[in-house]
Amino acid sequence: MNIVKAQKQNYVTIKGTKDGLTLYLDDTCSFQDLEREIDILLSKRQYVQEDSPLIGVVLKVGNRYLTEQQEERLKILIRKKRNLFVQSIDSNVMTKEEAERWKKETEIVSVAKIIRSGQVLKVSGDLLLIGDVNPGGTVMASGNIFIMGSLKGSAHAGTEGNRDAIIAASSMDPLQLRISDVLLSTLQEISNEGNGTMECAYIDENDTIVIDRVQQLSHLRPNLSRFEGE
Template structure:
């Protein structure tokens, strides 16, 4: 993982923070590498980009947008302290907002994966729930929905859509649900599809064992 980029979630969505003191070519290379290596997590995402005190021109703004578009990512807004950077964003049709000065350097993505998100609603078809850490959903994930997490996924309800845990590359995570019948189940780079089940088998947990996804009843799962 690069130490030039950090990711964090919040009520306003995913925020990507770039080191404002790094050499520009190194920074854009690190950004492209992060988006490529974690394509399962970032594809289709709408991000808020924070660049701190860095001043960028129209050409550099276009380069950032080009990298993101190449990897299927949309830039929601730009946070920057430099007016030049905010003007470049607005000239590209991107919402820009002032940003407090960075008080500490960016930290690697992996240092934030422990952070969790609690959601209490139904995720309907066409909706995507995405978070860099763990996700706990109290409700159902309907067919056609997607849950993408950097950590584990726990659903207190029916999980019937696509789910991808460990989407930032961590295989030591799990997917749990009261009814685990996703159209596609993915943990890190391992992928499987839910077998047809005549009835709900009760709470189940899925995780990687010996390089493959194993699903078992929650009561019989190994703890620890």
């Protein structure tokens, strides 16, 4: 009778990249088995060197949910390997609170009204305003701002630090534009020739707000079309 020995399953796969190491972790085994195998693999000489600079480690945990305590245990375990540290932890799983926050940050809030002088409209996520923003009126959003009308007041997109946010309007003649922490104010700084085309404002590579044709967005912000095909 031939006896076939079952081969031990590998719970951790290591791949080297130009930026460091990536660890692909099995998402079906116990957390203790993961800790044990990570400890053994990263104790090998090729990964642990006293004189080498710090090497970042990315953990790919798949469909496993890690608690904050488990994440901290893995960070401590890997940091003990002298020149290694956890750079990021990527998971396909999120908590209910994280999912609700993501939904809130990415949803489009549609409002049909005129924002008059002294009024402020502020939303979480993207804002789609069907109407005008009159001089003295203000619209604010943590995401992008799309105005199907005239922007003659102030607009602040990316209020929570999103520097990739944009402001678009059918007629762009604002008193002030702000994206994240970058400000563009005074009528002299804002060029509008009244050509009748929809325009958009964004932060360029020089940390300056630029106004351009809205057609440029497909190249500048390809993620804006994330809903296409759904």
